[in-house]
Amino acid sequence: MKRIARLILAAGLIALAVWSWGFFFPAPKKIIENHLLKLARVASFSSQDGNFKRLSDNERIGSLLARNLHVVLDLPGGRNETFDNREDLLQAVMAARPVVKDLQTQFTDITVSLSPDRQSAVAMLTVKAKMGGEPDWIIEELRFTFKKIGGDWLITGLETVQPLR
Amino acid sequence: MPGESPSSRFWYWLRVAAVGRRPKRTLARLAVLVAASAVLFKFALVPIRVTGISMEPAFHDNAVNFINRLAYVRGQPQRGDVVGLRLSTNADATFHVLLLKRLVGLPGETISFSGGHLRVNGKPLEEPYLKLHSNWNVPEKTLGPDDYYFVGDNRSMPPQQHKHGVATRSQIVGRVLWKGNQ
Numbered sequence: 001m002k003r004i005a006r007l008i009l010a011a012g013l014i015a016l017a018v019w020s021w022g023f024f025f026p027a028p029k030k031i032i033e034n035h036l037l038k039l040a041r042v043a044s045f046s047s048q049d050g051n052f053k054r055l056s057d058n059e060r061i062g063s064l065l066a067r068n069l070h071v072v073l074d075l076p077g078g079r080n081e082t083f084d085n086r087e088d089l090l091q092a093v094m095a096a097r098p099v100v101k102d103l104q105t106q107f108t109d110i111t112v113s114l115s116p117d118r119q120s121a122v123a124m125l126t127v128k129a130k131m132g133g134e135p136d137w138i139i140e141e142l143r144f145t146f147k148k149i150g151g152d153w154l155i156t157g158l159e160t161v162q163p164l165r
Numbered sequence: 166m167p168g169e170s171p172s173s174r175f176w177y178w179l180r181v182a183a184v185g186r187r188p189k190r191t192l193a194r195l196a197v198l199v200a201a202s203a204v205l206f207k208f209a210l211v212p213i214r215v216t217g218i219s220m221e222p223a224f225h226d227n228a229v230n231f232i233n234r235l236a237y238v239r240g241q242p243q244r245g246d247v248v249g250l251r252l253s254t255n256a257d258a259t260f261h262v263l264l265l266k267r268l269v270g271l272p273g274e275t276i277s278f279s280g281g282h283l284r285v286n287g288k289p290l291e292e293p294y295l296k297l298h299s300n301w302n303v304p305e306k307t308l309g310p311d312d313y314y315f316v317g318d319n320r321s322m323p324p325q326q327h328k329h330g331v332a333t334r335s336q337i338v339g340r341v342l343w344k345g346n347q
Contacts, residue, residue: 109252111253111255111258141253164264
C-alpha cells in the first residue's frame with residue numbers, strides 16, 4: 001500500500017513538473033495559438049463597451065502585430081481590403097466599431113507550422129464572426145504569418161484563404 | 166411486501182429505474198454504449214447542423230444531418246453527391262466547420278456556367294435537384310487530376326456571394342447521410 005501511494009505521488013509530481021515546464025516555457029506553437037485566441041477575444045466587442053475598453057482592446061491588438069504587416073481580407077459582398085502597416089489597420093478597426101456595433105469572433109481549428117529555423121510560422125484557422133443584428137455567422141479560413149521579432153511572436157501577414165478555388 | 170414500508174419500496178423502484186436490477190450489468194452495458202458511440206462518431210459519422218441557405222431547398226437552415234466518413238472508403242465521389250468539405254487543404258487539420266456542397270465536376274473535366282446552366286466539357290448538364298432560378302455566367306475552369314468542382318443548389322444569389330469552386334480530394338470529409346428534399 002505504501003509503495004502504491006509512493007508510485008502515485010511520484011507520478012503526480014512528474015505530471016506537475018511536465019505541466020509546469022509547459023506553463024513557464026511554452027513551445028512556440030502554443031505561444032502562437034495563445035496569441036491567436038487572445039486576438040479573437042480582443043477583436044470581439046459590444047456596443048456597450050466604454051471608450052476606455054475600446055482603446056485598451058485596440059492597444060492589445062496592436063501589441064500582437066508587427067509594425068510592417070501585410071493584410072488582404074475578403075469581406076462579405078465580394079469586396080476586399082488591403083493594409084500595409086499596423087497603424088492603418090488599427091485605425092480601420094477603430095473606425096469600424098461605431099458602424100458594426102457588436103462583433104463576436106471565434107477562432108477554431110488552429111494549425112501552426114513552424115519554419116525549420118523556428119523564426120517564422122504560418123497559422124491556418126477558421127474564423128466565425130457574427131455582427132450585431134445579423135442571424136448568420138460569417139465563416140472564413142484565414143492564414144496568419146508570424147515572425148519572431150525581439151523575442152516575441154508577432155503577426156506580419158494575414159490573408160483570407162478561399163477553401164474553393 | 167409484508168414488513169416493507171411504502172417509502173422503502175419507492176426508493177427500491179427508484180434505484181431499479183436508475184441503474185436496473187443488476188447495477189454491474191447496467192454499468193457494463195453503459196460502458197459498451199459509450200465506447201461504441203465514441204468510435205461511431207469519431208470515425209464514421211459526423212453530426213452536422215446546416216447553417217445558411219446555399220443548399221436550399223434540399224437542405225434547410227438549421228436542419229440536422231450526418232456526414233458519412235466511410236462513404237468513399239471503397240468508391241470514388243460521384244457527380245451529384247452532396248458532401249462535407251473541410252475548409253483547410255490540410256487533411257490532418259481538425260474541423261468544427263464544414264462546407265456542405267454538391268459535387269458537379271469530376272477530375273479532368275471543364276466546368277462553366279452559362280445563362281444559369283451548368284456546362285460540363287461545353288455541354289449543358291441537366292440538374293433535376295435545382296428548384297430556384299439562376300442566371301449565372303461563370304468562365305470555364307479545367308479540373309486537375311485530383312480536383313472536383315462543388316457548388317450549392319441555391320444559385321438565386323450572384324455567384325460572387327456563393328461559395329463555389331474547386332477543391333481537392335483530400336478536402337472531402339464524406340457524403341451526407343440523409344439526402345434531404347431532392
